[in-house]
Amino acid sequence: MTWPVNSCFLTLAILVLWRVEEIAEACSCSPAHPQQAFCSADIVIRAKVVGRQEIEVGNNIYGYPVTQIKYDIKQLKMFKGPNQDIDAIYTASSSAVCGVTLDASGKEYLITGRLNSDGKMHVTLCHFIEPWTDLTETQEKSLTQRYEMGCECKITRCTSIPCTISSPVECLWTDWVIEKTVNGEQAKHFACIKRSDDSCAWYRGAAPPKKDFLDIEDP
Structure with missing residues (x-):
């Protein structure tokens, strides 16, 4: 069966719009006072970001690789969290799906995030993450x-x-x-x-x- 060209373009446009809407909804979050961010987080640390690498974590339904960004960090102080040092944080590879971009040249941050069942710390744009020097x-x-x-x-x-x-x-x-x-x-x-x-x-x-x-x- 041969699909009309216009029909194919329409189908593709609908899929693209659906995917854009899905991504936008995935990254929707309400503003939070720093205290709310602290109280709702699993982990709150002061850390120096010392490295960055993109890693594969699987494939999506179309067979394309799914990636995350791993930031290597040096934990300077833990304000809230488990009795263990955190040496890396993970985030989505794109800001469209709430991925966080950090300066990996040794910049210090206050970082709030969640502790996943895999024992790794994950962060998104919805978490409170600020350069340490910007805090009052x-x-x-x-x-x-x-x-x-x-x-x-x-x-x-x-x-x-x-x-x-x-x-x-x-x-x-x-x-x-x-x-x-x-x-x-x-x-x-x-x-x-x-x-x-x-x-x-x-x-x-x-x-x-x-x-x-x-x-x-x-x-």
């Missing part, structure tokens, strides 16, 4: 002193005014509506901490959390 002093100290204290709290992102919270364990994250960025003052300088009465509130700085709490609805 509060963010650095919160990795060991503050973020974990608020993992039972809920950070609710405000996307438009008005926005409210529905529970005393929520902190309202307003960077987007106030500064039009998710990397604003609250992301850089605040942590959502659980207090002695089990409510949660924003806290700025590295002083003991009993000081400098903000009103929960007015960050």
Whole structure:
């Protein structure tokens, strides 16, 4: 049976569009406050990226090789994770499927990621990964002193005014509506901490959390 040329092109176009849509959906993720990224990650480390290589991990349904990027790292500090050193992280080979591009010439990063059943650390564009030098002093100290204290709290992102919270364990994250960025003052300088009465509130700085709490609805 001979297919009309136009029909073949139409079929190919549909397949391409389906694949593009599938990839776009695969890489969809909501912005997260650094504390949310810390609390949801299996592993949080400070590391120096010292090497990069593309590796084959199998074939897709069409028989083409599927590849990943393996970054060799030197772990400098583990803030959260298993009792083992991480010497490599893995990511998809393309940003279209959430692959992460890192500077492998010895640059230091804060890296959050997941620990797969194979014992390897995997990262995507949805994880919080920042050059270490770009972190604020509060963010650095919160990795060991503050973020974990608020993992039972809920950070609710405000996307438009008005926005409210529905529970005393929520902190309202307003960077987007106030500064039009998710990397604003609250992301850089605040942590959502659980207090002695089990409510949660924003806290700025590295002083003991009993000081400098903000009103929960007015960050």
